[in-house]
Amino acid sequence: MALRDTSLPEPAGPVPPACGPPGAAPAPAPSDRERLLAGAHHDPHALLGAHPVPDGIAFRALRPFARAVSVVVDGARHGLVPEGDGLFSGVLPLTEIPPYTLVVAYGDTEYEVHDPYRFRPALGEFDLHLIREGRHEQLWRALGAHPMTHQGVTGTRFTVWAPNAQGVRVAGDFCHWDGTAFPMRSLGASGVWELFLPGIGEGELYKFELTSRYGHRFLKADPMARRAQEPPDTASVVTASHYEWGDARWMRTRAGTPVHQAPFSVYEVHLPSWRPGLTYRRLAEELPAYVKDLGFTHVELMPVAEHPFGPSWGYQVTSYYAPTARLGTPDDFRYLVDALHRAGIGVIMDWVPAHFPKDDWALARFDGDPLYEPGDSRRAEHPDWGTYTFDFARTEVRNFLVANAVYWCEEFHIDGLRVDAVASMLYLDYSREPGGWEPNAHGGREDLAAVAFLQEMNATVYRRCPGVVTIAEESTAWDGVTRPTDGGGLGFGLKWNMGWMHDSLQYIAREPVHRRYHHHEMTFSMVYAYSENYVLPISHDEVVHGKRALVSKMPGDWWQRRANVRAYLGYMWAHPGKQLLFMGQEFAQGAEWSEKHGPEWWLLDDEHPFAGDHRGVRDLVRDLNAVYRATPALWQRDTDPAGFRWVAVDAADDNVLAFLRFDADGAPLLAVSHFSPVVRHDYRLAVPEDVVAWREVLNTDAARYGGGDVANPDPVEPEDGCVRLTLPPLATVWLTPFAR
Numbered sequence: 001m002a003l004r005d006t007s008l009p010e011p012a013g014p015v016p017p018a019c020g021p022p023g024a025a026p027a028p029a030p031s032d033r034e035r036l037l038a039g040a041h042h043d044p045h046a047l048l049g050a051h052p053v054p055d056g057i058a059f060r061a062l063r064p065f066a067r068a069v070s071v072v073v074d075g076a077r078h079g080l081v082p083e084g085d086g087l088f089s090g091v092l093p094l095t096e097i098p099p100y101t102l103v104v105a106y107g108d109t110e111y112e113v114h115d116p117y118r119f120r121p122a123l124g125e126f127d128l129h130l131i132r133e134g135r136h137e138q139l140w141r142a143l144g145a146h147p148m149t150h151q152g153v154t155g156t157r158f159t160v161w162a163p164n165a166q167g168v169r170v171a172g173d174f175c176h177w178d179g180t181a182f183p184m185r186s187l188g189a190s191g192v193w194e195l196f197l198p199g200i201g202e203g204e205l206y207k208f209e210l211t212s213r214y215g216h217r218f219l220k221a222d223p224m225a226r227r228a229q230e231p232p233d234t235a236s237v238v239t240a241s242h243y244e245w246g247d248a249r250w251m252r253t254r255a256g257t258p259v260h261q262a263p264f265s266v267y268e269v270h271l272p273s274w275r276p277g278l279t280y281r282r283l284a285e286e287l288p289a290y291v292k293d294l295g296f297t298h299v300e301l302m303p304v305a306e307h308p309f310g311p312s313w314g315y316q317v318t319s320y321y322a323p324t325a326r327l328g329t330p331d332d333f334r335y336l337v338d339a340l341h342r343a344g345i346g347v348i349m350d351w352v353p354a355h356f357p358k359d360d361w362a363l364a365r366f367d368g369d370p371l372y373e374p375g376d377s378r379r380a381e382h383p384d385w386g387t388y389t390f391d392f393a394r395t396e397v398r399n400f401l402v403a404n405a406v407y408w409c410e411e412f413h414i415d416g417l418r419v420d421a422v423a424s425m426l427y428l429d430y431s432r433e434p435g436g437w438e439p440n441a442h443g444g445r446e447d448l449a450a451v452a453f454l455q456e457m458n459a460t461v462y463r464r465c466p467g468v469v470t471i472a473e474e475s476t477a478w479d480g481v482t483r484p485t486d487g488g489g490l491g492f493g494l495k496w497n498m499g500w501m502h503d504s505l506q507y508i509a510r511e512p513v514h515r516r517y518h519h520h521e522m523t524f525s526m527v528y529a530y531s532e533n534y535v536l537p538i539s540h541d542e543v544v545h546g547k548r549a550l551v552s553k554m555p556g557d558w559w560q561r562r563a564n565v566r567a568y569l570g571y572m573w574a575h576p577g578k579q580l581l582f583m584g585q586e587f588a589q590g591a592e593w594s595e596k597h598g599p600e601w602w603l604l605d606d607e608h609p610f611a612g613d614h615r616g617v618r619d620l621v622r623d624l625n626a627v628y629r630a631t632p633a634l635w636q637r638d639t640d641p642a643g644f645r646w647v648a649v650d651a652a653d654d655n656v657l658a659f660l661r662f663d664a665d666g667a668p669l670l671a672v673s674h675f676s677p678v679v680r681h682d683y684r685l686a687v688p689e690d691v692v693a694w695r696e697v698l699n700t701d702a703a704r705y706g707g708g709d710v711a712n713p714d715p716v717e718p719e720d721g722c723v724r725l726t727l728p729p730l731a732t733v734w735l736t737p738f739a740r
Contacts, residue, residue, distance in 0.1 A: 022090030049117030134395030144224030163191025212368020255467030273598030295625025348416035458491030519652035570732025616706030701728035
């Protein structure tokens with residue numbers, strides 16, 4: 001079968017006629033010829049293309065399966081002499097290398113093409129210098145596949161970092177996945193290989209064919225691919241963005257208020273299952289409107305980067321620079337982000353620099369040796385997930401990840417990176433048995449290289465991308481996760497409060513009669529609430545794998561379970577810290593989430609007998625966000641201890657928690673959570689003396705939410721420094737000063 005050659009479109013006119021045969025070209029050294037044909041030559045451009053020789057200019061082409069190859073100079077065609085194994089050569093009596101093309105014949109078909117081996121390197125020395133030093137903050141512009149015009153010819157520049165390889169070739173659908181004809185050249189100490197292929201453009205599938213130092217040959221997807229095939233296919237795709245953004249106002253103003261002093265409530269979304277079957281562009285029609293209606297300030301998207309195994313939810317990434325193709329193209333994903341921004345909604349994405357899967361076509365042992373992973377097997381393999389960890393001590397690997405964080409923020413206008421599994425990166429002994437790890441240079445268990453990487457990543461993102469926030473999913477007591485890097489911290493903007501999540505869910509799952517003995521599980525969070533800048537997460541991890549959906553964690557009958565959820569959400573939205581809620585929990589679906597079918601939207605249908613109950617919880621979430629956003633006391637001083645004061649911290653027998661939140665001007669909000677299934681009348685709470693009356697602005701027991709409508713309908717005036725409230729059963733109430 002003839003190989004398809006698309007390196008130049010077929011000429012409009014006839015192929016030039018053949019002239020006399022050229023002279024014989026000097027044969028390459030047998031070792032060079034052998035290495036070239038084996039895909040193990042570091043400099044194929046020294047053998048292929050046009051080169052001065054004593055008798056003129058020698059031309060040599062490597063075109064496997066070709067019947068004949070000719071060189072065309074000044075409109076005259078000169079047949080090259082077959083050398084065997086797809087090599088063709090000849091010498092023309094010229095004094096300098098001329099502009100030329102090749103005519104390649106396969107069977108009865110001929111193509112006139114540009115010769116890839118007549119082009120100078122299309123990657124500059126400054127790029128290579130930055131790559132060597134690990135400081136190329138826009139690495140995606142240097143490596144990967146880039147359609148471009150080079151020396152006046154359109155094509156694609158292919159570049160890849162593979163320092164341990166003997167040779168690298170480009171293979172793709174344009175050559176029936178036989179890379180023999182397209183060996184790349186090594187660009188020296190950088191470890192980068194490069195080849196410009198004329199005529200190759202957007203949409204072409206490709207991989208790199210590497211020959212390891214041990215002589216093994218294998219195909220690898222491009223680590224820097226900006227588009228990938230939809231799984232289970234694994235090829236990389238040549239791409240370029242043509243998207244015209246419409247979110248200039250959002251991008252211009254998003255850095256106006258520091259995130260710590262702004263409202264920040266997040267709706268976490270698993271994109272493929274939120275509305276199964278929707279593409280990025282269809283999601284852009286529905287998701288922004290839904291999130292805006294509920295009043296969330298941000299969405300957090302999982303998964304985004306391409307991953308081969310759907311049930312991994314995107315946490316085992318193989319293409320760090322490519323949005324998953326399951327839902328559309330990279331520009332389609334840009335369209336979704338743009339639509340969310342135009343609706344006034346920020347976009348956070350889950351980012352996974354802790355580990356990567358072992359698929360043999362991806363990053364694992366990329367050039368035949370450990371490259372992205374450490375060489376020490378005790379450090380390379382993650383015992384929990386059966387994956388490889390990144391070698392954070394290697395300059396180029398650190399650069400790959402730092403640039404990737406910048407890439408999503410700059411190329412896709414992402415507003416935040418939620419960094420997964422930070423704890424697994426920070427500790428050398430994480431999930432490892434004694435003897436299965438080696439202490440650091442100081443004898444400790446901290447991974448100093450991972451610490452340096454996280455500090456560099458955070459510092460770089462904050463410097464380059466104003467208004468972006470980084471968020472650590474870090475489950476230990478590591479000191480300084482959100483402390484600035486110049487103060488010795490990791491430099492994250494926010495940290496998931498896993499302690500609050502664990503303790504509060506443990507408390508709320510208990511029967512009310514037992515809660516009095518576990519009151520500390522709800523108060524302990526305030527001991528450390530200001531040690532970091534926190535997000536309170538009720539995420540996907542809390543509603544899968546037997547943990548049950550939020551409403552199903554609750555004790556009691558259906559009414560009590562919903563009441564507990566409503567009271568809990570009211571407590572959560574009032575607690576210092578930002579909020580995050582996973583999809584489906586906003587309307588109290590009872591089943592665990594599954595990526596196969598997503599949220600149970602049918603629970604909200606008119607035909608469902610309990611649709612009103614589910615809509616009531618969703619209405620509460622909408623009102624929580626509305627009052628939250630309109631009340632600076634709930635978010636303006638989230639990181640300032642002076643913005644919080646306990647009112648009732650030790651009312652364990654009553655299952656009552658009450659506290660004040662203050663805004664920057666001292667205006668308060670009183671939040672009271674009552675986790676008993678009884679009504680308490682005339683419940684006394686001490687309040688600031690300068691507030692003459694309080695009015696209820698939110699009550700999770702309201703009838704419209706599905707509650708019993710036990711309320712404080714009239715303004716409440718303090719007596720002797722205390723207010724007397726009616727506390728609804730299993731409910732949270734918020735009160736603010738009432739001005740007569």
